[in-house]
Amino acid sequence: MNSTTAWIIAVVFAIVFLSVAWTVRGKAGKNFAAYAVGGATLPLFLVMFTDLSTIMGAGNFVGEATNGFEVGYNQLAFVLGEQGSKIAFALIFAGFAGRFAYKTLGEMMHDLILRDKVSRIIIGILMLSLMIAYIGGQGLGMGLLFHQFTGVNPTYIILFFTALFIAWTYMGGMHAVARVEFLIGMLVVLLGLVYYGSVFSLVHFSPAYLNHRLAAVGASSLTKFKFDPQTITAFVTGLLGVMTAQIYWQRCFAAKNGKTARTGMIIAGSIAVIFVAATAVVGMVAKALNPVLSPSLAMPWLMSHEVPVSITVAVFALVLIAANGAAASNLNSAAVILINDFFKVLSPEMSDRSMLRWAKLMTVVIGAFGALAAMYASNIIALFSEAYTLLGGSVVPVLIVGLLWKMDYSKRFEEGFRNSRVSAWGARVGLVLGAVLAVSVNIFVGFGAAVVATIVVSLFTRGSTTEADRQALGSVPVES
Incomplete structure (x- = not known):
């Protein structure tokens, strides 16, 4: 495949994405809720495919092949944790989250658990790190892929695609993201199967033969x-x-109900486990065939040298659209976090129209930060892993303690009423201490410290639950 074909594919899909965003701009521009979560009306087929498209970006197609090239089968541990977490998320949280009409996790934790603006802002800051890492990962993946086929400096490619990510997310919000990702999700499944079949045919679909070839090149x-x-x-x-x-x-908040959110994520997560594991093995195939190759070029090299041109074109399109879908998802999510958990918290009287206007502006700003992350990151998966460590050692333990340590275990969580014993200071200390120790030591130390600090500090500080909350909780149905 030559550079002209690569650019034709890029331009065609750019036109398609922008057209969809332009078509739904009216729906997305109704109010902030429409821009953020599509009005919480998404049906199963949209939830499932937007979940899948969000998962399967350039990071998973290019980055996992890079790590498979370097690490081999041990990379599957990270894959099973990262992708299997979608299934765990579906079973533990998706149905729960789908009951509510919040826009962010920070908002949900604030209302049901914390009632503390400072904690909500801290959570927002921590979560933004992952969104920016994801956006940067998509840009870096596209930069590496295009460089292989066109020879163009990856920095220019990163800037080009970041501008595209920004443009169609700015116009269409969640409505555009979900509808484009319905198409992207279907193409990911179909073209992914074609690509994996083509690559694995190079080693006769045999793990034993792959292992033999790797041993032959000293790997x-x-x-x-x-x-x-x-x-x-x-x-x-x-x-x-x-x-x-x-x-x-x-996406759970955007789903029309909890069952839809849970089912969509289970299906998408199951497909992702298989596909991302296969991508790591693709990197091992590249190692067997060209052991002196730069690891970051494992997937692009296979596409340009070892598979038929028709497959190369198809998979090039696959990675391009997957990157656009994942980047747009994260841009939209990051903008929503900024407005919902920063602007609105600091300025409670902000009008819905102002929130919508600022959300679009922040889409541009965050996209720029994502481009910078892409240009300065050396490895896509390393970029993701750092953000996962930060969040896994801070927000996750506080969330778990908050949901499990109730004031009244006979009552379920309902919007507007706090039913958790975690105090404001307990959350603040747990979040900050967990984040610092997770990054500076390891995720286990951070997680454990956050759990202990959240509980101990909460025992010695007073929660923010009011008597009105306690009275209201009396009217909440008992959990089934």
């Missing part, structure tokens, strides 16, 4: 799965980090 270490502390850390980092990804909570 037999890649064929051994090591159950060691590093492997366990990789699994836990992926598992916990994703639990607080705004993109998945936002």
